[in-house]
Amino acid sequence: MAAVYKALSKTDSKKDDETKTNGMFKENRQRVLMLTSRGVTFRHRHLLNDLYSLMPHSRKEAKLDTKTKLYQLNELAELYNCNNVLFFEARKGKDLYAWMSKPPNGPTVKMHVQNLHTMDELHFTGNCLKGSRPILSFDAAFDKEAHLVVLKELFTHAFGVPKGARKSKPFVDHVMGFTIVDGKIWIRCYQINETEADKSKSIPEGDVPVEEAPKKGRSTETSLNLIEIGPRFVLTPIVMLESSFGGPVIYENKEFVSPNQIRADLRKSKAGRFNRRSEAQIETKSKLGDMGLTTYGGRKNPKDPLDNQVLFA
Amino acid sequence: MAKAKLKQALAQFKGVDQKLERQKRLKKQAEKKKRSKAVDEEVELEEAEDGEDDEEDGGVELDLEAINDSDSSSNNEELTNGAGEDSKDDADGVDGVDGEDEEEEDIPFSDIASIASEDKGDIVPYQRLTINNITALQAAHKRIALPYSKLTFSQHQTITTAEPVTIEDVDDDLNRELAFYAQSLSAVKAARGLLKAEGVSFARPADYFAEMVKSDEHMGRVKAKLVDTAASKKASSEARRQRDLKKFGKQVQVAKLQERDKAKRETLDKINLLKRKNEPDLFDVELEDTATTVKKDRNAKRTSRGGANGAPNKRRKKDEKFGFGGKKRFAKSGDANSSADMKDYSVAKMKGRRGKARPGKDRRAAGRD
Numbered sequence: 001m002a003a004v005y006k007a008l009s010k011t012d013s014k015k016d017d018e019t020k021t022n023g024m025f026k027e028n029r030q031r032v033l034m035l036t037s038r039g040v041t042f043r044h045r046h047l048l049n050d051l052y053s054l055m056p057h058s059r060k061e062a063k064l065d066t067k068t069k070l071y072q073l074n075e076l077a078e079l080y081n082c083n084n085v086l087f088f089e090a091r092k093g094k095d096l097y098a099w100m101s102k103p104p105n106g107p108t109v110k111m112h113v114q115n116l117h118t119m120d121e122l123h124f125t126g127n128c129l130k131g132s133r134p135i136l137s138f139d140a141a142f143d144k145e146a147h148l149v150v151l152k153e154l155f156t157h158a159f160g161v162p163k164g165a166r167k168s169k170p171f172v173d174h175v176m177g178f179t180i181v182d183g184k185i186w187i188r189c190y191q192i193n194e195t196e197a198d199k200s201k202s203i204p205e206g207d208v209p210v211e212e213a214p215k216k217g218r219s220t221e222t223s224l225n226l227i228e229i230g231p232r233f234v235l236t237p238i239v240m241l242e243s244s245f246g247g248p249v250i251y252e253n254k255e256f257v258s259p260n261q262i263r264a265d266l267r268k269s270k271a272g273r274f275n276r277r278s279e280a281q282i283e284t285k286s287k288l289g290d291m292g293l294t295t296y297g298g299r300k301n302p303k304d305p306l307d308n309q310v311l312f313a
Numbered sequence: 314m315a316k317a318k319l320k321q322a323l324a325q326f327k328g329v330d331q332k333l334e335r336q337k338r339l340k341k342q343a344e345k346k347k348r349s350k351a352v353d354e355e356v357e358l359e360e361a362e363d364g365e366d367d368e369e370d371g372g373v374e375l376d377l378e379a380i381n382d383s384d385s386s387s388n389n390e391e392l393t394n395g396a397g398e399d400s401k402d403d404a405d406g407v408d409g410v411d412g413e414d415e416e417e418e419d420i421p422f423s424d425i426a427s428i429a430s431e432d433k434g435d436i437v438p439y440q441r442l443t444i445n446n447i448t449a450l451q452a453a454h455k456r457i458a459l460p461y462s463k464l465t466f467s468q469h470q471t472i473t474t475a476e477p478v479t480i481e482d483v484d485d486d487l488n489r490e491l492a493f494y495a496q497s498l499s500a501v502k503a504a505r506g507l508l509k510a511e512g513v514s515f516a517r518p519a520d521y522f523a524e525m526v527k528s529d530e531h532m533g534r535v536k537a538k539l540v541d542t543a544a545s546k547k548a549s550s551e552a553r554r555q556r557d558l559k560k561f562g563k564q565v566q567v568a569k570l571q572e573r574d575k576a577k578r579e580t581l582d583k584i585n586l587l588k589r590k591n592e593p594d595l596f597d598v599e600l601e602d603t604a605t606t607v608k609k610d611r612n613a614k615r616t617s618r619g620g621a622n623g624a625p626n627k628r629r630k631k632d633e634k635f636g637f638g639g640k641k642r643f644a645k646s647g648d649a650n651s652s653a654d655m656k657d658y659s660v661a662k663m664k665g666r667r668g669k670a671r672p673g674k675d676r677r678a679a680g681r682d
Contacts, residue, residue, distance in 0.1 A: 028468045053526045106452040119527065121537045125416055129517060130524045135470045137500030141477040146450035153457055156471050163468050169519040172470070172508065177497040182483045188493045191502050194516045222516075224505065226498055242449060243336075250453065252444040288531065 028162045032058040033082035037067050040090040046118040048088060050231045054174075054189065055159065056131035058086070067091075070099065070245040077103040077244075085244070086157045088113070095259045098235060099156050103244040112256065114184070114205055119230035126191035126227035128174040133161040134189075135172060141180040147240055147251040148180065174229060183255055185235040190226035199288040200258040466507040472500035 032055060036048055040063070052060050059080050066072065067089060077085050083106075087099040097118065101108035136159060141150040159176055161168050200241040240251035289298025303310060459469060480492050508515050524567075661668075672680070 028464060034337040049588070050526075102457050106457045107450075123535045125532075125535055125539070127525050127527045127532060130526050132517070133502040135472060135500055137497045138471060139478045139496065140474045143473065144477070146447045146454070147445065150450050150454045150457075152473075153454055153459075156459070156469060157457070160469060160471065169517075169523060170514055171521070172504070172513075172515050173517050175501050175504075177493050177500070178498055179478050179493055181478070181480050181489070186489075186493065186498065188490075190494070190497050192516070199642045224498065224501055226501065227493060240450070240453075242453060248446075248449075249444050250449040254443045263546040298347060 008114075028160070028167075029162070030084055030157050030162045031082040032078045032086055032158050033061060033073070033080055034058045035061040035073075035076075036062050036063050036088040036091055038065060039093055040088065040096070041093060041123075043116060043118055044088055044096050046120055047116055047231055047233065048120045051086070053130055054128075054134070054176075055161060056246070057161050057165040064161045068087050073099075073101070074103045074244050081122060084154075086158055092260075092302070097238070100158055101244045101247070102154065102157065105243050107154070107250070107309050108241040108243070108245050108247075109151060109154060110238045110240075110284045111185075112238055112259070113233055113235060115232065115234040117230065117232040122228075122230040122232065124228045124230050125148055126193075126229035127167045127175075128191050128229060130155040131161070131165075131167045132169045132171050132173045133163070133165075134159065135175040135192075137175055137177045142178070147237065150174055150240065150251075151237060152178070175226065183236070183253075185237070187233055187235065189229045189231065191228050193225050194222045195225070196222055274298075379404065465511055466504070467511050467513045470504060470508075472503050 010059060034048060034052055034055075048060070052058055059082060061076060061080070064070075064073065064076075064087070067131045070087070073085050073087060077083070080113045083100065083102060085101045085103055087101070089097040090097060091097065096113040098111045098113050098149075100111070138152055138155075142148045154177055173192050173312060175190050175192055177186075177190065178180060179188075181232050236253065236256055237251075238253050239249055241247045242250050285294070286298075288294050292301040461469065473494055478492050478496050480489050483489060523533075571659055671677075
């Protein structure tokens with residue numbers, strides 16, 4: 001209740017600003033509803049748990065029972081005051097699709113999740129505070145195409161922890177990387193490790209004596225390095241809808257081949273061999289029949305008038 | 314106002330989704346507008362619409378949002394309509410996204426024969442229709458975009474690299490991960506500077522303890538795994554060393570044996586050579602006289618039967634086995650020889666002049682420790 005009051009009082013005080021900015025909030029306020037469909041495997045569930053631990057501004061919900069009436073998610077999001085939905089849909093107990101949406105009327109994107117590795121199975125030594133705010137690092141390729149720009153915005157909203165979010169910590173100790181390679185989005189999470197630079201290390205760096213002087217002045221020279229935390233996964237955007245879990249399709253990935261298709265093709269390619277062989281068999285049989293070499297069916301040779309059976313009948 | 318309230322209550326009772334309804338209405342309007350192309354009329358309608366909304370919502374807070382919403386959605390309608398007919402055709406909503414429908418949308422290549430190899434026999438390749446409604450995408454982005462110019466960096470904390478990350482081979486794990494790492498590291502460096510400039514605390518102080526993403530138990534498992542791998546690596550390297558040593562040792566042994574054999578052969582050869590040199594001339598033969606031959610023969614016969622001293626072979630063997638002759642008694646008793654033996658005699662001992670007294674038992678025990 002207190003949070004609601006706080007929020008209300010804040011908006012009241014800043015109402016003038018808001019009207020100035022054409023109705024847009026000056027602050028970055030995000031809340032993410034996070035849930036899966038039925039039929040997820042343990043890895044999918046662990047991924048959700050990992051993301052939940054990394055995103056203090058998220059709310060985990062029970063599994064959604066339906067896979068067709070996804071517009072129900074809009075109501076759920078409204079119920080929990082969430083303006084982002086991250087929905088993991090499992091198909092056939094093996095394929096995972098991620099839906100990311102901005103209810104009530106933002107765009108929706110459906111992505112295929114591949115190369116999924118949870119924190120548990122990746123034995124990475126990195127660790128970060130639960131609820132610290134990440135730095136989001138985007139590839140410059142995100143600004144190249146219209147659908148990627150939208151995707152970047154959606155990622156920023158969903159994965160970036162807003163300032164002053166509930167349960168968030170005031171330090172920055174991890175970074176999330178989003179990179180586009182091969183038309184897919186690769187996501188990594190690293191811990192930021194700050195260490196005091198060794199003096200022995202700084203001496204060979206400072207070849208020029210002029211540069212060395214200011215370095216000595218700053219006693220707190222630190223070197224940064226990253227340690228991976230996990231999880232790892234790769235997203236392939238499939239389709240974008242104009243509104244939240246509905247509306248016209250505004251983008252469709254031409255290159256995406258559904259895993260069902262791949263499996264079916266594999267099966268068909270195996271079946272193809274059998275079909276070719278059986279066809280060849282039938283062909284030989286018919287050829288032999290045409291030459292009158294088969295016992296049953298095919299062309300019969302005309303009786304020879306000099307055959308013993310004809311001559312001595 | 315009472316009427317409006319009644320309307321609202323009725324709508325709630327029926328479970329009508331107002332927003333959906335409104336969107337539908339707006340859609341209809343947009344279509345109508347497209348047909349008539351009367352701009353002024355449209356504005357009027359919109360205003361009327363907004364007025365209705367106000368009545369229905371009955372709130373001031375939501376008012377702003379409502380206007381915003383209707384504006385943006387109408388904008389979108391315009392944009393999508395302007396963008397072309399293809400988006401209209403595919404605007405079936407969510408259903409169009411499902412797997413079954415995807416296959417219907419696909420069209421087979423006309424030139425299958427040119428591509429199809431032997432193994433592809435029955436595969437019908439599909440090509441997806443491209444939908445990339447850029448105007449709609451831009452509108453969608455505009456609708457949700459944060460006002461980055463008005464936000465401080467610490468409010469969004471997003472960094473985009475200056476250059477797109479290029480990775481030649483996606484399957485080259487090491488280089489790919491290195492590129493990701495480099496991207497994140499550069500972002501961290503940039504963000505650190507920006508945050509420091511804004512005066513926001515960056516690194517977690519060493520004495521700040523709070524719940525971590527990975528629990529202690531989890532980190533313990535990670536550590537155990539690390540130790541395990543290190544240990545197994547060490548053990549394997551040790552085993553390899555031992556194996557190498559063993560192999561080497563065997564080689565050494567074999568070499569030594571061979572050397573010894575060689576030396577033996579050489580010495581034997583030398584001896585044979587020497588023997589051959591000292592050998593008398595084979596062709597310098599001299600005949601024995603008969604008497605000596607007979608004597609030799611007799612001697613040989615005797616030695617073959619009874620050994621050197623003439624005893625028969627069996628008796629000799631039995632003597633060896635069971636002992637022979639003489640009495641066995643008093644074999645250990647002293648005799649003249651033994652009593653005359655002065656080997657162990659010592660004058661000092663006989664006179665009681667000892668060098669050093671043997672220490673007591675306790676002292677001996679203490680000295681042993």
